[in-house]
Each structure stands twice: as structure tokens, then as C-alpha cells.
Amino acid sequence: MSNILKVHQVSKTYQSAGRTLTVLDKISFSVEKGSTLALVGPSGSGKTTLLGLCAGLDSASTGSVELADIALENLTEDKRALVRNQHVGFIFQNFQLLPTLTALENVMVPMELRGAKHTKNMAMELLDKVGLADRSHHYPVQLSGGEQQRVSLARAFSNQPSILFADEPTGNLDAETSIKIEQLLFDLNREAGTTLILVTHNPELAAKTGRIIRMKGGALISDTAHESSAVNWND
Numbered sequence: 001m002s003n004i005l006k007v008h009q010v011s012k013t014y015q016s017a018g019r020t021l022t023v024l025d026k027i028s029f030s031v032e033k034g035s036t037l038a039l040v041g042p043s044g045s046g047k048t049t050l051l052g053l054c055a056g057l058d059s060a061s062t063g064s065v066e067l068a069d070i071a072l073e074n075l076t077e078d079k080r081a082l083v084r085n086q087h088v089g090f091i092f093q094n095f096q097l098l099p100t101l102t103a104l105e106n107v108m109v110p111m112e113l114r115g116a117k118h119t120k121n122m123a124m125e126l127l128d129k130v131g132l133a134d135r136s137h138h139y140p141v142q143l144s145g146g147e148q149q150r151v152s153l154a155r156a157f158s159n160q161p162s163i164l165f166a167d168e169p170t171g172n173l174d175a176e177t178s179i180k181i182e183q184l185l186f187d188l189n190r191e192a193g194t195t196l197i198l199v200t201h202n203p204e205l206a207a208k209t210g211r212i213i214r215m216k217g218g219a220l221i222s223d224t225a226h227e228s229s230a231v232n233w234n235d
């Protein structure tokens with residue numbers, strides 16, 4: 001089996017008030033193409049930071065990240081953006097839609113960046129898939145949280161990513177809406193073979209993935225192919 005993501009001895013530090021803050025400490029793991037994985041751990045343990053490094057949104061202080069056989073550490077920000085656009089979908093807890101663009105336009109952005117044709121039709125298809133065809137001309141502020149997250153999902157799918165990162169994708173949504181979003185994520189994994197890496201505080205959601213990595217204080221403390229969900233990660 002091939003690995004779509006290889007993280008080797010990655011650390012992330014910040015300088016603050018003359019001191020060095022270590023947010024991630026020599027993290028190593030690999031992720032098999034087409035698999036699903038949940039990253040769990042208490043608030044502040046470094047989950048969002050790690051996701052950002054894996055997705056090429058940010059760069060590590062030391063260590064290496066290889067995404068789809070591309071080493072990210074020596075790339076310029078422009079090159080990293082290109083890799084992201086070609087391989088990565090990202091879903092943020094707070095949606096991060098562009099407020100001045102409609103739902104349709106938000107979904108079209110990554111396609112246009114890629115120079116794709118027929119972007120409008122493709123974006124409409126994606127909005128239809130997430131059940132928002134009738135909301136295509138609405139602005140984010142006119143949509144509920146769940147609807148905004150569905151738009152952000154359609155946007156994340158729009159470049160047919162080989163790997164999708166979702167940072168607490170249902171953290172701000174009610175139970176019913178959360179289930180719909182989760183289904184869409186796992187559908188994408190099943191139907192398109194998209195590798196799915198998600199951060200969640202929800203044990204039930206984590207238990208639906210094939211593997212759970214637990215973090216604490218910037219380090220990996222366990223990594224289990226999922227069978228039983230004997231986890232208690234909020235301590």
C-alpha cells in the first residue's frame with residue numbers, strides 16, 4: 001500500500017517574549033492512500049497546527065512532510081499553494097467562506113485558480129450534491145452554519161482532492177446537521193477514494209474512521225488501528 005502522507009520528525013516552534021514555545025515535538029507518522037484517520041486530543045495539543053503542516057498551509061520548523069510524493073519543506077509559499085490546489089481539500093471549523101462571494105462563487109474559486117473550464121456547471125453539480133442547489137446565489141451571511149459548512153465541503157471537493165483534511169468539521173453544528181456532513185465526508189472517501197483525516201472531539205465520529213491518533217502536549221501518545229473505541233481523550 002502506498003502512503004499519501006509521510007510526516008517525519010516534524011517540530012513546530014514559536015518565539016514569544018524571548019522564549020521558544022514548542023507546539024509540535026518530533027512527530028512522525030504515515031497515512032495510507034484511501035484510508036480514514038481521526039486525530040484526537042485535548043484543546044491546545046497541536047491538532048490544528050499539525051493538520052496545517054500536513055496540508056501545506058504552513059511550514060514546519062524542522063522535519064519533513066511529504067504529500068503525494070512531494071516534499072513540502074523546501075517549497076516556496078507559491079509552490080505550496082499549487083500543491084494544495086492540486087491535491088488537498090481543507091475544511092475548517094469556522095467554514096472560512098469568502099463573505100463577498102456567493103455560495104456558487106465560493107465553490108468556483110479553487111477551480112478558477114486551477115484554470116478549469118465550465119466551472120459554473122461543475123460548481124452547481126457540487127452544490128446539488130450537498131443539497132444546496134437552491135442556495136447557490138446566497139451569500140455566506142444568508143446561510144445557516146450547517147449550510148455554510150456544506151458550501152465549504154463542496155468547495156473542498158471541487159478540486160477532486162486526493163486527501164481531505166477536516167478540522168472539527170462538525171464542531172459548530174447541531175447533531176442532525178453534523179450527521180449529514182459526516183455522511184458526505186465518508187461518501188467521498190468511499191466513492192472517490194479520497195483519504196480523510198479529521199480532527200474531532202466526538203468519540204462516535206472518531207470511531208467511524210479506521211485509525212485513531214491521539215495527541216497530547218504536541219506529541220503523539222497513541223496510534224491505533226481502530227477496533228474498539230476504548231478512548232477517553234478529553235483528559
Ligand SMILES: Nc1ncnc2c1ncn2[C@@H]1O[C@H](COP(=O)(O)OP(=O)(O)O)[C@@H](O)[C@H]1O
Binds near residue numbers: 021041042046049050
Ligand atoms: N501562531 C502561533 N503563535 C504562538 N503559539 C501558537 C500559534 N498557533 C498556535 N499556537 C499554540 O500552539 C498550541 C497548539 O495549538 P493548536 O494546534 O491550535 O491546538 P489544538 O488544535 O489541538 O487545539 C497552543 O498552545 C496554541 O496556543
Ligand SMILES: [Mg+2]
Binds near residue numbers: 049167
Ligand atoms: Mg484546533
